[in-house]
Amino acid sequence: MASAAIQAYQAKDYKSELKPIWCPGCGDFGVVQAIYRALAAVGRPPHEIAFVSGIGCSSRIPGYTTAYGFNSVHGRALPIAQGIKLASPELLVLVAGGDGDGFSIGGGHVAHAVRRNVDLTYIVMDNQIYGLTKGQLSPTSPRGLRTASSTWGSLEDPVNPLLYVLGYGASFVAQGTPADMSGLAALIEEAIRFPGFAFVNVQSPCVTYGQEEQSLKAHKSAMRPLASLGHDPGDRLRAMALAAEYGKALYTGVFYRNPEPPPTYEAEAKARQQQARPLAPARRDILEMFRAQ
Amino acid sequence: MSSDLIVGMAGAGGDGIVSAGEAMMTAAALEGYSALLTKSFGPQIRGGESSCRVRVATQPVLSAGGTLDIAVALNWDDFLKFGSELGVDGRTTVIYEAASGVAPGELPLAGVVPREAIPVEVARLAKETAGTDRAKNSVVLGLLAAWLGMPEAAFLAGIRKRFGKKGEEVLRGNLAAFDAGFRHAAERPLREPRRLATPGKAGPPKLVVDGNEMCAAAALFAGCEFFGGYPITPSSEIMQFFAREVWKHGGSMLQAEDEIAGIGAVVGASFAGKKAMTATSGPGMSLKTEMLGLATIAELPLVCVNVQRGGPSTGMPTKSEQSDLLQACFSAHGDVVRPVLAPISVADTFGITVEAFNVAEHYQTPVILLSDQEIGQRKETVDAIDTSAFPVLERQRPTGAELDGYERFRATDSGISPISHPGLPGGNYLASGIEHNELGSPTASGEVHARMNEKRLRKLEPLKQRRDLFLEEGDPKAALGVVAWGSVAGVAREAVRLARREGIDVKLLVPKLLFPVAEEVYAQFFKSVEAGLVVEQSHQGQLYRVLRMFAEVPRGVQPLARSGSVPILAATIVERLRGQVLALQSRLVPEGEPAG
Numbered sequence: 004m005a006s007a008a009i010q011a012y013q014a015k016d017y018k019s020e021l022k023p024i025w026c027p028g029c030g031d032f033g034v035v036q037a038i039y040r041a042l043a044a045v046g047r048p049p050h051e052i053a054f055v056s057g058i059g060c061s062s063r064i065p066g067y068t069t070a071y072g073f074n075s076v077h078g079r080a081l082p083i084a085q086g087i088k089l090a091s092p093e094l095l096v097l098v099a100g101g102d103g104d105g106f107s108i109g110g111g112h113v114a115h116a117v118r119r120n121v122d123l124t125y126i127v128m129d130n131q132i133y134g135l136t137k138g139q140l141s142p143t144s145p146r147g148l149r150t151a152s153s154t155w156g157s158l159e160d161p162v163n164p165l166l167y168v169l170g171y172g173a174s175f176v177a178q179g180t181p182a183d184m185s186g187l188a189a190l191i192e193e194a195i196r197f198p199g200f201a202f203v204n205v206q207s208p209c210v211t212y213g214q215e216e217q218s219l220k221a222h223k224s225a226m227r228p229l230a231s232l233g234h235d236p237g238d239r240l241r242a243m244a245l246a247a248e249y250g251k252a253l254y255t256g257v258f259y260r261n262p263e264p265p266p267t268y269e270a271e272a273k274a275r276q277q278q279a280r281p282l283a284p285a286r287r288d289i290l291e292m293f294r295a296q
Numbered sequence: 297m298s299s300d301l302i303v304g305m306a307g308a309g310g311d312g313i314v315s316a317g318e319a320m321m322t323a324a325a326l327e328g329y330s331a332l333l334t335k336s337f338g339p340q341i342r343g344g345e346s347s348c349r350v351r352v353a354t355q356p357v358l359s360a361g362g363t364l365d366i367a368v369a370l371n372w373d374d375f376l377k378f379g380s381e382l383g384v385d386g387r388t389t390v391i392y393e394a395a396s397g398v399a400p401g402e403l404p405l406a407g408v409v410p411r412e413a414i415p416v417e418v419a420r421l422a423k424e425t426a427g428t429d430r431a432k433n434s435v436v437l438g439l440l441a442a443w444l445g446m447p448e449a450a451f452l453a454g455i456r457k458r459f460g461k462k463g464e465e466v467l468r469g470n471l472a473a474f475d476a477g478f479r480h481a482a483e484r485p486l487r488e489p490r491r492l493a494t495p496g497k498a499g500p501p502k503l504v505v506d507g508n509e510m511c512a513a514a515a516l517f518a519g520c521e522f523f524g525g526y527p528i529t530p531s532s533e534i535m536q537f538f539a540r541e542v543w544k545h546g547g548s549m550l551q552a553e554d555e556i557a558g559i560g561a562v563v564g565a566s567f568a569g570k571k572a573m574t575a576t577s578g579p580g581m582s583l584k585t586e587m588l589g590l591a592t593i594a595e596l597p598l599v600c601v602n603v604q605r606g607g608p609s610t611g612m613p614t615k616s617e618q619s620d621l622l623q624a625c626f627s628a629h630g631d632v633v634r635p636v637l638a639p640i641s642v643a644d645t646f647g648i649t650v651e652a653f654n655v656a657e658h659y660q661t662p663v664i665l666l667s668d669q670e671i672g673q674r675k676e677t678v679d680a681i682d683t684s685a686f687p688v689l690e691r692q693r694p695t696g697a698e699l700d701g702y703e704r705f706r707a708t709d710s711g712i713s714p715i716s717h718p719g720l721p722g723g724n725y726l727a728s729g730i731e732h733n734e735l736g737s738p739t740a741s742g743e744v745h746a747r748m749n750e751k752r753l754r755k756l757e758p759l760k761q762r763r764d765l766f767l768e769e770g771d772p773k774a775a776l777g778v779v780a781w782g783s784v785a786g787v788a789r790e791a792v793r794l795a796r797r798e799g800i801d802v803k804l805l806v807p808k809l810l811f812p813v814a815e816e817v818y819a820q821f822f823k824s825v826e827a828g829l830v831v832e833q834s835h836q837g838q839l840y841r842v843l844r845m846f847a848e849v850p851r852g853v854q855p856l857a858r859s860g861s862v863p864i865l866a867a868t869i870v871e872r873l874r875g876q877v878l879a880l881q882s883r884l885v886p887e888g889e890p891a892g
Binding site for chain 1: 524546553586646
């Protein structure tokens with residue numbers, strides 16, 4: 004990482020004046036700090052960044068940055084972000100939200116964002132609970148969990164965000180926790196720099212409705228950096244085997260990084276535009292193609 | 297000599313009936329006729345029965361018309377499946393496949409005795425000349441060219457356009473089949489001729505285009521740089537046009553994973569500062585409703601086309617209906633007014649689509665463009681459109697001074713706040729679906745919410761003064777008034793002309809702006825009106841009900857509304873008007889006083 008002295012932007016340049024609505028001690032405070040640091044390291048000016056979210060506690064996050072933000076509707080951040088990136092490929096586009104936003108109501112969009120390979124960085128703040136609506140089951144809640152909407156315990160298995168996204172064919176999949184701030188900032192920076200769709204699952208504990216064993220303190224002792232296991236991020240099958248332990252082990256770092264990233268949708272679109280442009284009629288003559296002959 | 301003829305044809309899939317109709321359209325366009333082509337298919341994905349109607353006239357064609365002047369049945373089973381869509385009566389000349397074995401006096405037409413019934417060995421002529429009965433459609437074109445007296449060369453050009461891309465052999469076969477049909481007819485003149493008068497002046501060839509392609513082309517003209525959508529009948533042709541053309545203009549498109557993502561990407565592209573559009577039909581509109589609300593509160597321009605079909609739910613995917621008006625006007629939650637525009641023909645689709653973008657961009661609002669299957673998928677000959685006559689508006693961007701302490705949702709007299717976009721230094725703001733203050737910061741303040749609601753509704757008020765988005769015809773002082781919109785407006789225009797020709801004093805109002813309701817325009821129109829009709833293709837009479845909510849509709853004005861698929865005919869409208877004239881005379885003219 005470049006030293007602070009030669010960075011064009013500091014972390015504070017990305018921090019807005021809005022006061023977060025989050026509960027004291029919420030993991031999302033750490034995530035937004037890590038994002039400030041990552042953005043400073045990347046060094047794009049705030050006005051060249053579009054930060055899109057859905058609905059949920061964590062989806063408030065764009066408003067806490069100085070980037071162009073879009074706090075949209077529940078589950079729809081990815082389609083909106085793709086529209087932004089395809090319309091203006093020069094922008095840096097970040098997407099963030101919770102596990103409910105990304106893997107429940109918006110779950111249908113993830114596979115398609117992945118396979119289109121639009122160059123987005125998608126950060127999910129995974130807390131295994133619906134916090135904004137005051138403590139109901141989320142798609143990543145463990146089986147048996149008692150919540151406001153599962154008084155007798157959940158009857159469902161959770162989704163595995165890491166394995167889903169790897170299975171969809173994503174080229175960059177990582178996991179972090181705000182318990183390791185510098186590690187998380189470095190992961191987000193790497194995801195942003197990755198040329199293509201990049202997914203970072205952040206275990207971001209809910210201090211109000213979450214489980215005891217999911218506190219930042221618990222993360223500190225439970226987390227296992229993948230680098231320390233000697234994991235090769237180019238090994239997709241091994242990455243899937245490790246990802247399968249989601250919910251049991253807390254691995255941090257890059258699970259998979261495609262050594263040969265495929266072309267992005269917008270890069271292919273640009274090539275097509277260049278190929279097609281010579282065929283364009285003058286705009287005023289656009290109806291001539293319909294003339295009988 | 298006729299100046300206006302309706303030809304209806306039906307056959308099995310593979311008979312190329314629709315191709316014949318398309319070739320006839322090209323011929324008409326080259327010769328300076330006005331023509332209109334509608335197609336209808338059975339429910340099968342491939343094969344099955346297909347039919348088309350071509351109306352050709354020396355004067356502008358306003359609707360697909362009613363009963364056929366000439367019916368062509370390549371086989372009777374398929375022909376009869378189309379029922380009233382291919383209506384036949386005693387004035388119809390019926391041409392049919394002789395191999396059906398049906399005698400001219402025994403046609404299966406429920407007792408209708410047509411003006412003339414002519415069996416032709418269409419399949420045999422095709423086989424003998426082209427070597428395949430797949431050229432039956434070209435035989436039919438030859439028959440029609442000869443019997444209608446339309447120039448052979450124009451038909452040949454139509455055939456070349458239709459079959460040229462299928463290879464030299466296929467083209468040669470079809471040209472020979474045409475010739476065989478032409479000679480067959482030339483040697484056997486009709487007992488009662490059906491010759492078509494020549495159009496007055498032959499200008500340059502006209503355009504031949506359907507409403508969906510016209511809509512997409514108009515969007516590109518208006519500067520649309522992004523399309524997001526999902527395949528759905530009967531609007532997919534709009535997306536397909538973008539897939540083919542948008543790259544040439546430096547734009548991009550996305551076939552999304554669902555209807556929501558389609559419009560979601562459009563919302564994103566608009567946030568990024570680009571003009572963007574999506575297109576769908578009823579079921580897709582239901583799914584897109586949430587995103588329309590987001591675009592309203594985030595004040596983001598976009599155009600959402602609904603090519604209406606029969607509903608609810610899957611309903612009647614291939615049949616036209618005007619039953620999504622209530623949805624277009626009222627399907628949002630919260631206090632929302634969304635502009636709704638509707639074209640009345642293929643030609644009109646150009647200007648109305650450009651206008652939809654202008655309204656969206658100027659007022660920073662989603663605009664619903666309500667087309668319908670009839671307009672979307674029918675083809676019309678269209679006179680050259682001078683595109684330079686259509687101004688294109690851009691959204692108001694903040695000036696340098698306005699970027700100093702930029703307020704995205706700044707309170708202005710007009711309610712329109714200059715809008716920035718990512719990439720513009722100093723314009724940074726938070727767009728949101730949550731209520732926000734002038735800066736864009738989320739708020740739970742009731743006062744701010746009320747202020748923002750007022751702003752978002754006030755900015756659209758000037759739209760109600762847009763008299764140019766209304767068409768008025770007939771005597772402005774008439775006591776009889778007709779209101780019609782969308783594809784049915786053409787039928788109503790034709791009906792009002794017929795009625796006036798028989799001495800009925802009637803006028804017509806066609807709104808192309810459906811919502812917000814322009815109260816004053818209706819008040820002025822209804823001032824002289826004592827009776828009349830609101831004509832529309834919906835069971836409930838949806839426009840009639842919307843007008844009753846917002847305007848003073850005279851008690852004598854009644855809905856003439858029916859569900860989709862069965863067309864509303866000009867003759868039906870005229871008949872209802874005759875009844876209303878009688879009622880007015882008996883009710884309103886006191887004895888002893890001269891009728892005014």
